[in-house]
Amino acid sequence: MQVHAGAAAGASxxxxxxxALIDQNRMSPYQYVVLFLCFTILALDGFDTAAIGYVAPALVAKWGVARSALAPVLSAALFGLAFGAMAAGPSADRFGRKPVIMVSTLCFAVFSLATAYADSIQTMAVLRFLTGLGxxxxxxxxxxxxxxxxxxxxRSFIVNAVYVGFPLGAAAGGFVAAGIIPHYGWESVFLLGGILPLVFLPVMxxxxxxxVAYMVARQYPASAVAGVLExxxxxxxxHVTTFVPGDGGKAPASKAAAGKSALAQNLSGRYLLxxxxxxxxxxxxxxIFYLLTSWMPLMMKDVGFSIEKAAMLTALFPLGGGVGTLVGGWLxxxxxxxxVLAFTYLLAAVLLVAVGQSLSGGNVVAFAILVFAAGTMVTGAxxxxxxLAAPLYPTQARATGIAWMLGVGRFGGILGSIVGGVLLGMQLPFSVILAILAVPALVAMTALIVLAARIGPASAITAPNTSSRSIEFQ
Structure with missing residues (x-):
């Protein structure tokens, strides 16, 4: 049997x-298993990331501290998330995707368990930072x-199907917290957030x-590549002796670029803008996301909702992202x-203003629907x-490109957590805070319009004999 998929003319x-082999075939049962595993990793990630926002009202009540005193705890994990992402991208481009996933999952599981035993704001802040690294x-x-x-x-739909695990995990955290905190205390949320990934690790x-793209780029033995492809x-x-990448992203622009670090490639030439x-x-x-998920439970409690109802209403925001993510990937x-994403952020700006206005009318059902709709746009986009980012980068710099986007973005989450505390301290009305959040949504829309103008249109559906969807820089 001879195998020749997408090789250049004259190749052996x-x-x-x-x-080309991956693109020519439908998703196999094994690929769906991998999708489920990656989805679960992000669901556990989302659960642990959002946990502190859901337990914040219980911490205020039990420890007898001011709401503003929780700001270091709320932002500590976000600093860890930022530094963890920025370190893990280059590590994965050097050592492989799987080892970094395994180590990071173990890290956030262990420190989530430790957080359940924190007895002060300072201790909890340190443990949340370490959890955030993982x-x-x-x-x-x-x-x-x-x-x-x-x-x-x-690819967009499949990657989004994985990523939808994060908002669904974050939303599940709200419903779980509402159910177990009254019976088992705030500690139970972190215990569950640590036990679940530890149970899941052996399966991973x-x-x-x-x-396989990484293995080919790093010149792994042909038998290792063949084992996954089979x-x-x-x-x-x-019997295949040579595998070529058919890079699902881009090759380096030059030999000089190939010699650069992954981050240097992403910040130079055609990749910079x-x-x-x-x-x-x-x-x-x-x-937007972290200001709302971190502080909305306290905002809701201030206007008269119980801790349980505040957690459940806040959970509707990331829950809406599950729908938005899948529809967004399909589009x-x-x-x-x-x-597509620029238009989504425009709708997000409109809906955020509407959420703020709806609460004054006293209609809880309308408020819940608008929170869900706003989450569909913000979290989905x-x-x-x-x-969107994955096809823009070459294999040898792709993990770094995605990880640094997530890492730098985490500082937006940190700023959101801090700004939320400042805005609550100013005692601004809920409607004004939500109107202010429409501004960053419009900035995101503008950046996406610039990006759309910078890159050429992607081909709609890759033909069977092509290696990848192509994105050309103008």
Whole structure:
């Protein structure tokens, strides 16, 4: 049997283009298993990341501290998320996606368990920072791994299906917190957030593969690459002696670029402006997301809701992102991805203003619907950005490109947590705070319009004999 998928003319029949093979086939059962594993990693990540916002009212009541005193705790994990992501991207481009995912998951599991035993704000802040290091490292590498194993024609939807685990995990945290805190205390949320990933780790170790694009780029033995591709394609590839990447992203612009670090590649030449625009969008989106998820339970409590109802209403915001992420991925595979997300942020700005206005009318049902709708836009657009970013970067710099977008964006989350405390301290009306949040949504929209003008349109559906969806820089 001879295998020749997408190789250049004259190439040996024992040469196989790995991206062409992935693109020519439908998603296999094994790829769906990997999708489920990556989805679960992000769901656990989302649960642990959002946990502190849901337990904040209980901490205020039990420890007898002012709300503003919790600001270091609320922002500590976000600093960890930022530094964890920025360190994990280059690490994954050097050591592989799977090892970094495993280590980071173990890290956030252990420190989440330790957080349950914190007895002061200072101790909890340190533990939340350490938890954040693991949380920040896990997400970009799970997304990168799935992007590199997905057929190009459905990549946006598949990557978004993975990323939807994060808002769903964050939303589940609200419902779980509302159910267990009254019975078992705030500690139970962190205990659960640590036990679940520890139980899941052995499954990940056994089933999760390394990225074939990474293995080819790092010149792994042909047998290692074939082992993963055989599980994906169901074909016998034992006689293939040479694998070529058919890079699902971009090759380095020059030999000089190939010699640069992954981060240096992303911040030079044709990658610089798209990188800066992606950083801007992610920064603004997380500013909105973390201000609301961190402080909305306290805002709701201030206007008369119980702790349980405040947590459940706040959970509707990230829950809406599940719908927005899947619909966004479907549209991005068919239309210009940057323009799809720009329009989404415009709708987000309108809905954020509407949420603020709706509470004054006293209609809780209308308020809940608008919170869900605003979350659909904000969280859905935010969760779609890794799918937008993945094809822009070459394999050897892709994990860094996605991870640094997430890492730099985390500082927007940090700013959101701090600004939320300041705005509450100013005793501004809820409607004014939500109107202010429309501004970063419009800034994100503008950055995406610039990005759409900078890159050429992606081909709609990759033909069977092509290696990847192509994005050309103008």
């Amino acid at each position: 029949p024992t040469t196989l283009n790995v991206q 949380l920040g490292a896990a997400m970009p590498n799970a997304v990168t791994l799935m992007a590199e194993l997905a057929p190009a024609r459905h 170790a056994r089933v999760l593969p390394e990225s 599980r994906i394609s169901g074909k016998d590839l034992r 798209p990188t800066l625009m992606l950083w801007t969008v992610y920064f603004m989106g997380l500013l 991005m595979d068919r239309l210009n991805p940057s323009r 935010q969760a779609s950005l890794p799918a």
